[in-house]
Amino acid sequence: MKPAIRLTASATSALPRWLLLAICIVFASFGLFGRDPWKNEDAAGFGVMWTMAGGTSHDWLLPNLVGKYITENGPLGYWLGALSIRIFTPWVDASNAARIATGVLFCVACAFVWYSAYLLGRRPEVQPFKYAFGGEPEPRDYGRTLGDGALLILLACFGLAERGHETTPQLMQFAGIAMLLYGIVRAIDKPIQGALWWGLALGIQTLSSGLVQVAALLLGTLAMLAVAPATRSRWLLAAGLPVALIVALSWPILALHLYPDDAVWFLNQWIKSSINYFSGPPGTVLRYAAKNLPLFTWPAWPLAIWACFSWAGLRRAPHIAIPLSIIVPLLILVVVQSHETNSLFMIALPALSVLATFALPTLKRGAINAIDWFAVLSFTILGTFVWLVWLAGITGFPAPLARNLARLAPGFTPQFKILSFVCALAVTICWMMLVQWRVARHPKVLWRSVVLSSGGTTLMWVLLMTLWLPVVNYSRTYRDVAQQIATHLPADYTCITPVRLGDAQIATFAYFGNMNFSFDEDCDVILRQDTQDYSAPSPMPNFAWNLVWEGRRAADRDERFRLYVRVDRPHPPATHHVWRKRPD
Numbered sequence: 001m002k003p004a005i006r007l008t009a010s011a012t013s014a015l016p017r018w019l020l021l022a023i024c025i026v027f028a029s030f031g032l033f034g035r036d037p038w039k040n041e042d043a044a045g046f047g048v049m050w051t052m053a054g055g056t057s058h059d060w061l062l063p064n065l066v067g068k069y070i071t072e073n074g075p076l077g078y079w080l081g082a083l084s085i086r087i088f089t090p091w092v093d094a095s096n097a098a099r100i101a102t103g104v105l106f107c108v109a110c111a112f113v114w115y116s117a118y119l120l121g122r123r124p125e126v127q128p129f130k131y132a133f134g135g136e137p138e139p140r141d142y143g144r145t146l147g148d149g150a151l152l153i154l155l156a157c158f159g160l161a162e163r164g165h166e167t168t169p170q171l172m173q174f175a176g177i178a179m180l181l182y183g184i185v186r187a188i189d190k191p192i193q194g195a196l197w198w199g200l201a202l203g204i205q206t207l208s209s210g211l212v213q214v215a216a217l218l219l220g221t222l223a224m225l226a227v228a229p230a231t232r233s234r235w236l237l238a239a240g241l242p243v244a245l246i247v248a249l250s251w252p253i254l255a256l257h258l259y260p261d262d263a264v265w266f267l268n269q270w271i272k273s274s275i276n277y278f279s280g281p282p283g284t285v286l287r288y289a290a291k292n293l294p295l296f297t298w299p300a301w302p303l304a305i306w307a308c309f310s311w312a313g314l315r316r317a318p319h320i321a322i323p324l325s326i327i328v329p330l331l332i333l334v335v336v337q338s339h340e341t342n343s344l345f346m347i348a349l350p351a352l353s354v355l356a357t358f359a360l361p362t363l364k365r366g367a368i369n370a371i372d373w374f375a376v377l378s379f380t381i382l383g384t385f386v387w388l389v390w391l392a393g394i395t396g397f398p399a400p401l402a403r404n405l406a407r408l409a410p411g412f413t414p415q416f417k418i419l420s421f422v423c424a425l426a427v428t429i430c431w432m433m434l435v436q437w438r439v440a441r442h443p444k445v446l447w448r449s450v451v452l453s454s455g456g457t458t459l460m461w462v463l464l465m466t467l468w469l470p471v472v473n474y475s476r477t478y479r480d481v482a483q484q485i486a487t488h489l490p491a492d493y494t495c496i497t498p499v500r501l502g503d504a505q506i507a508t509f510a511y512f513g514n515m516n517f518s519f520d521e522d523c524d525v526i527l528r529q530d531t532q533d534y535s536a537p538s539p540m541p542n543f544a545w546n547l548v549w550e551g552r553r554a555a556d557r558d559e560r561f562r563l564y565v566r567v568d569r570p571h572p573p574a575t576h577h578v579w580r581k582r583p584d
Helices: 017-029 041-053 057-061 076-088 094-121 139-156 170-189 191-208 211-227 234-238 240-258 260-277 282-296 300-310 318-335 343-347 349-357 365-395 399-408 418-441 448-464 469-476 479-487 503-513
Strands: 496-499 525-530 543-551 560-568
Touching: 017 094, 017 139, 017 448, 041 057, 041 076, 041 094, 041 503, 057 240, 076 094, 076 170, 076 191, 094 139, 094 170, 094 318, 094 349, 139 300, 139 349, 139 448, 170 191, 170 211, 170 234, 170 318, 170 343, 170 349, 191 211, 191 234, 191 240, 211 260, 211 318, 234 240, 240 260, 282 318, 282 343, 300 318, 300 349, 318 343, 318 349, 343 349, 365 399, 365 418, 365 448, 418 448, 479 503, 479 543, 479 560
Parallel strands: 496 525
Antiparallel strands: 525 560, 543 560
16 A cells, blocks of 8 residues: 655755755765774775785785785775775875775765665656646656655764775675665666666675675575566576676686685685674674664664555565665674674665655654754754863863863873864854754755754764864874884884784784784784783793883773884803813
């Protein structure tokens, strides 16, 4: 049964293109530049890209972090970042250059999300009630309004802010999922074109993630074809699967041809890592997902649930079945992960946002007002708090906030930066103007219920990446520790053996400290992380270990790093026996 949707043409007035583009560009650009790689996954992903950019074809085909193989994901997610480093490092440093690829992938994903919702919104089964004397919106206008709504919902999701600005393979997976969604939607009216997009997206997912994720997405598509007659197309599999196979097999074939021995081991570990990643007991992971997934995907998830409920009679229609064919497999993978992580939360957002936008025409006025006032109150309060903490850091007033900031970031010295202040002030004024427009004019357009949420999320992200960026960067970078360690390294050392160091630490130490790590040699330097007081390394017959430096990041009380240098022991002098003539 189709819900009774009664809309006039004025309700589908499009959001001004310049405003929509401005929101996307502002959201995507802030947080990309002017900072260091942050722990944990951001720095680790950057380290692989940096290694590739300065390495050989072996490093490009078999991703590694300064010699340590990284087999959890395929190489495609790292290739674009490494290519950006190669292209842009004459003008910006490597970490900022790598994030240019992040911004490009984010904008590409946004475009696919908008067009997917737009095409679904033009379909006849979702059109509003037709009045006897006209006045209902045209299908194109209605589809464009739903496309605007889907993009605004995507930008409003809390978890996308930080995750969408990291140098990780998940950004390529995020764009690949959005492309996959678009390909299935496009295949309804243009079967061959849509099948090619779908196959390309499936190949991209294979090269940027693992086989289990790709198999789950493929099964989701097959289930959709079985239960949703309107989505069936013989071209989707006939033309799409060959493209997917060609793209997916290009990397393994090339790697096996150039480096057969190393590639066999790497591909074997890549397959095992993909299986082990989704082989854990669901208990703790399920609790983690139940606690964090609703916040990460707010406000998309309640709108998506309402869309499924309000379109109960058309759940096999493309606008419901297609997003669910992606959301359901990814939610199953979230539950069966072997460890707690939110990496899969982000790649579910494109399909979740497209499904959520179809809740907008069915929302009651009370629900719309509740969403709006929640956004106004929460983001205004949070924005005011960000300004107050920044003011306390600069001036020392209010004193309680200044003391708390000093306690959370010991050693940090706030500085006034005019450009950050101007950007933060400008986005705050824009937020006030948006709230005033919504409260004073009471617009009837469909996207009014989510424009405040997306504007509020953008406000918070820009404030954090301007006013709070220095303290956040201070709290999440290893730059100072890397430079301290580098000053205590012997000038003639051979290599460093890392002990209990994470990938993020190895990456940033190698990048900022120009350190030479080795994972398969006996080195003359040991750098290790201790969470408690461990004893010194065991002495060996021919040498001993000398502790030359010990320290930690000022903002972290748990981590402690110790640097040991090998001291060769002098060989004991040979004992000569003097034979004396026995007296007679």
